[in-house]
Amino acid sequence: MSPVSRRTFLASTATGAATILAGVGFTATPAAAAPAGSKPYRLTVMGTSDLHGNVFNWDYFKGAEFDDAAHNDVGLAKVSSLVTALRKERGDRNTLLIDAGDTIQGTPLAYYYAKIQPISKKVVHPMAAAMNKMGFDAAALGNHEFNYGIPLLRTYASQLKFPLLAANAVDARTKLPAFLPFTVKIVQPQGFSRPIVVAILGLTNPGIAIWDKANVEGKMKFPGLVEQAKLYVPRIRPYVDVLLVAAHSGADTSSSYGDSLPYPENASTLVAEQVPGIDAILVGHAHQDVPQRIVTNKKTGRPVVLSEPKMWGQRLSVFDIDLSFAKGKWTVNQVASQVLNSNTVPEDPAITKLLQANHQTVLDYVNSVIGTSTAPMSAATARYEDTAAIDFINFVQADAVKTVLAGGEYADLPVLSIAAPFNRDAAIPQGDVSVRDVAGLYIFDNTLQAVLMSGADVKEYLEYSARYFKAVTSAGPFTPDQVTNAVTDTAPSGTPDYNYDIMGGLDAPLTYTIDLGKPVGSRITDLAYGGTPVAADQQFVIAINNYRASGGGNFPHTAGNTAIYNAQVEIRQLIIDWVTANEVIDPAQFAAEDWALTYNGTPLTIG
Template sequence: MRSYRLAGLAVTAAAALIVTSTPAATAAEHASITVMETSDLHGNVFNWDYYTNAEYDDSDANDVGLAKISSAVEGVRADRGRDRTMLIDNGDILQGTPLSYYYAKVEPVTETGETHPMAKAMNAIGYDSVTVGNHEFNYGLDLLDTFRKQIEAPVLGANVSDERTHLPAYQPFTLKKVDTGAGKPVTVGVLGLTTPGSAIWDKGNVEGKLGFGDMVQSAKFWVPIMKAFGAEVVVASSHAGDDGTSSYGDELPTENASAQIAEEVPGIDAVLFGHQHKDVPQRFVKNKLTGKDVLLTEPAKWGQRLSVVDFDLERKHGRWQVAGASSEAVNTNTVPEDPKITELLRPQHDKTVEYVNETVAESSQELSAAESRLKDTPIVDFIQKVQTDTVEAALEGTPQAELPVLSQASPFSRTAKFPAGPVTVRDIAGLYIYDNTLEAVTLTGAQVKEYLEFSAGYYNQLAPGAPVDPEALTNAGGLPDYNYDMLAGVDYDVDVAKPVGERIVNLSRDGVAVTPEQEFVLAVNNYRRSGGGNFPQVPAAPVVYNEQVEIRQALIDTATESGVIDPADFAVPNWKLVREGVPVF
């Protein structure tokens, strides 16, 4: 995708600025201010797990949600002085919980006119800016545009362009005058940047509409403009990790470029980043041109942490300069939920709880996803069956109608289960936690084999006779569970005693070995089809089905229509882990 033309945009930038003033105090040469950051909130307002129908809890005793964040923010404001602080968000706001799903799809705010719960909460807390994250595009541009109108803070995205005009699609940066308590306010500039991967991951929503440029090059262009408009402290809000990696190869500019921004762009005082869901209280990177140490910080996901950055200022030649910076992470499990937020959002929360607890079917037995990354489990076969049936029905009467349909699924959750008896919306949503849509492509037998070999890299090599530790067997090289794919429609073994690239054996269909030239249709989610996880063959494969069917909703609809979930109707054990032909389990 093209990025916007950088020349001649100063006028556009000037028009986009939002400048507010705060009263001055007594003159002095030294002062301090504080900038707070949240990131990757993913629709969390309450400290609540909609999938377990209970207060959120994990093994590290973390809490989540904007109600917790609000209390933490108020504590910092009380300590530093409200007028001497700013609060920004780094993106991935609109997707991630049944609460955010409900107001995007069940009662969409684009149709009802109701204020989105995330906008409502963030307005009440008092954010100064938010940056678009890649998940902002998941529900389409109409929802994002509605959110932009509802939230009172500017929505930033300096490297996102309108494909028709090549001008910025979102406000590139914002300026705010912050009280220093020392006689003269300081002008803080926040530059919003987002990872270019949205061009791939949400291709169906953004192609031909938005372009995503290189984050480093965009920062190099905009920082001098920010300074020309008076920014004395420059903060980059970078929705990108800090390790320089990309999940999509070289097709687009670097996905996780935050450290590169700090290293290569002069004039930035701190990079407040996100996207990778890490907890980085404080890190320093030296700028290659100025030799200056640039602070980086990332708060943990879902509102588990609040990054707090303190800037020490000194005044020289009539301007404030950053003399030093430090940061810390406030753990939100140390504060209560702010009743101002919980009371404000209670009606929307209660409506969501009611929705996810609706019974849609009866399960003949308990089905668990606990071992799905290690074994072919019936609960994942339920996903595979629904995807296969949906694509087969859609292909009737097409040239691909006679081709065998395979299906791809990943073990998204280790805790999901369908209880014996009533199965609710939240049970199914807990199994399929992402808002993916269903697509289908054609592949050859050789490509299917290559795809499976790539997926099998998820396992660490296990020597024959060595003890089997399930926790040490998976997630090789840090690969997450959602980047392990299993296929239905073919039979195969994964030999974990063999090196990566040589593990798929006995690949067959209906008892006959798959040949390299055979043709198949693969039902696949839009994330994988668009290049998510960097799987081979699929992104470039011919698309034969894409009706924007939401996979989670298809699962709910199938269960509702049948009224019964019985493994006898869909469970087909077709793959297993082996060592030199001997099953591991």
């Protein structure tokens, strides 16, 4: 990484914030005309979301600066440069900065300060340090804030100089708010006799009850966004001039958990439509790039402006809120929004200087060598063909479960394991293997559980997983994108890779084919364990992650299935520990071609 020098950055800002903003695609929105006899004023609200532990423009899994096909950049250090330029152009007193959740999970930097050197009174979370330095005014809670448990979340909250908001996170016993539902900011424009009172209402995701069940069950409940907004907005609106919502919930109504909960996962548009009195919504959770979406409130007919900045600090949402002041009263006349791209500004040297030592500490950790591999393993093709990389994950998970259950009630049952192709860039090299290499195989902070399934359950589970594939009319050849990431009722934008599960056996192979010439629900053929067809009443122990076991992805036979093992051990750490203890990864020990894609029995050609 090569952060820009402080002198260079300050010199660039000195040339004029307008020049910098023009370079990132900023367009000055024409101000709304103020009514006769009133005086106009523009309030600028900047927003981030789904930062996921990204401070620097760095990919810890690749060991290089972040880059993608669109050459996006990531990290708060980049975003801070955009914020600085906007404040310089608009004036500090005329701006606010808010976030829509998912800040403390997602990178080895975030993981290190949650699990390796947990934050405390003496150890400040890098995201807290960066966001405090940038002067955030408020942030909504995201679902991933709960991944490390409520105690760590409370510690993180105590380190912030701004409030964490969640109107729909309530104490399970008292039903009272578990966090501040909203906060109020007073903006005093120069030359006006009365300040502007701005309320920021925070809404988080009901799916927390499923995805982090082990951390929140019996402690907190998560009502719907619309329901809680209807409770709070009417109480707040009469006392404020501007009402903003920071919602960790996507704009396009859908739920990855189907009907497992009575509240939709992505409900920001519903909030705008059904709850009168909201001026703008900063959207999060969906990882989409939404510069501006205008939704009409069904009761008032007034427009509500939604914007979502692309995840990891790739974008910054900017809301221009035009008000007028007359007879001692503020009126919102117009709201417009856009997103700014962080890839054409340098990293803010104030942020890089503040957290460079933390960054180096994590680099030293992830680059430490813990073993060797006799052959390379790549996950690049794992979503459409059997690979040793996914077999390795399934082997470690199943081996851990079998070891724990040895000598007990379920010791004689065959163990199967489930894993998804989380990271297309994951690769284990031949030769030395580092923590970074292994961590790249499993980029989520999931923990390992074990549940029981029948043979019929296994087939139904695999049939549901096979919805990931698009229907085809021949055996190919096809490009990967022509076959994978199918649109479904629970994935209107296409099924993500992490919701495609691959199942494997430990002591004997679980083999099957996925026939894309057959209709969804009837694609799994030749399902066998150890060469014998799987019987409907056959019993299996399934090694599975906590996200899936709690109903994440709405897979069958997971939510409500009692875990026979749940020690809250992280799968990524299990893999790291396995490599450390065994020293050598030999794919011959676990890799085999156990599943394949076909069309009416003919192997599919993909390349």
